[in-house]
Amino acid sequence: MNGDTFQRRRQRFYEHLEDGEALILFAGSAPRKSADANYRFFANRNFYYLTGVLQAESAFLAVKAAGEIEETLFVHKKDPLVERWHGYRLSSDEASERSGIERVSDLDGFDRTIQAALKGGVVSGLWFDFDKYDSGLADAPQNRQSASVRSAFPYVSIKNAYPLICALRTIKEAGEISHIREAVGITREGIHAMMQSARAGLFEYQLEAVFNKVLADAGVREPAFASIISGGRNNFYIHYEEPMGLLQDGDLILTDVGARKNEYVADISRAFPVNGRFTTQQKEVYSIALMVNKELMGLLAPGRVSFADIEAHARRRVGEELIAAGYLGKNEDVSKYYWHKGTHHIGLDVHDVGPPAKVIEPGMVFTIDVGIYIEDRNIGFRVEDNVAINESGYEHLSSGIVREIDEIEAMMG
Structure with missing residues (x-):
């Protein structure tokens, strides 16, 4: 993706800006881990979506006046000493080329620029990206900056850009889908490698290492999210992120994994037997889940169904099949064995932004996920x-x- 891509996206957002309003976005910073160590920096997804910039502590300002938009990207200036310790910083030209934003300024001038625009009466309304998950974090930059504005300029209106940006992100461009397709392809190789490597006596984290090696060989530094790789009874922890268990003969392995490529993710789950052969009961229950998964795909057509329709069909059909097979009593709720919904958007995030679709539309990318959990x-x-x-x-x-x-049994040999 080049600067033109991000420029087009910003123009779509600017359709919602009135004269005298401005949009402020922040890339964020690396959260503190312990002592003087931080977690690895991960750029705010909405900031990246509109600017293409992944550099920590960057900021963006767009002001609309007399029908014209004036954009400024703020980044840390080049500093050889800081870069010696913490890595390369983009030059102004590089940041401009990447983002399609002509004016790139030193981050030190960000607050002064905002103050001047507010004091001079150029800006009477500000849009911030109020992510709902950051609402309680006083030190989140959008919360800190908006609180400062409210205190000093109480007459300035504050609006939330988050829903609008999320709506844009929900419908993917062809280039975005291509990146997701590539991430899925890498994930495929990783899952197949785990199937071929699985055997009793391995630890779950050893399969995780197999997956990570495939990703590394494909140029992917780390998975899109914390890989869920579990065996046996550990499969009943839906978001199981400590793969320390021992794989045992006769158990099923569950993998819920994904690669991230060019910032876009895959999210795939597969199940396969430790010893390479499904038992009769495992085959029966697995066949139900796979059949319903296929039925859900058969419903998919633009303008035809909602996420709620897909979920209702999944619950009904899983329940019917489990009753017919004798696993669920006629008066029992399917929730006994069907624990979670199976449809969510994917994109820059694994649980990508955007509400459950009321009607699916071209450009939406999402999961079809059927899970069955029979502990006894x-x-x-x-x-x-x-x-x-x-x-x-x-x-x-x-x-x-x-x-x-x-196919799974053949893959496992």
């Missing part, structure tokens, strides 16, 4: 795929990742 039979897993909606229906992005029982 030690059978728990999910089959999760990624799909992209287009004008004629959908593209099954993860179709190349084996999921049929015979």
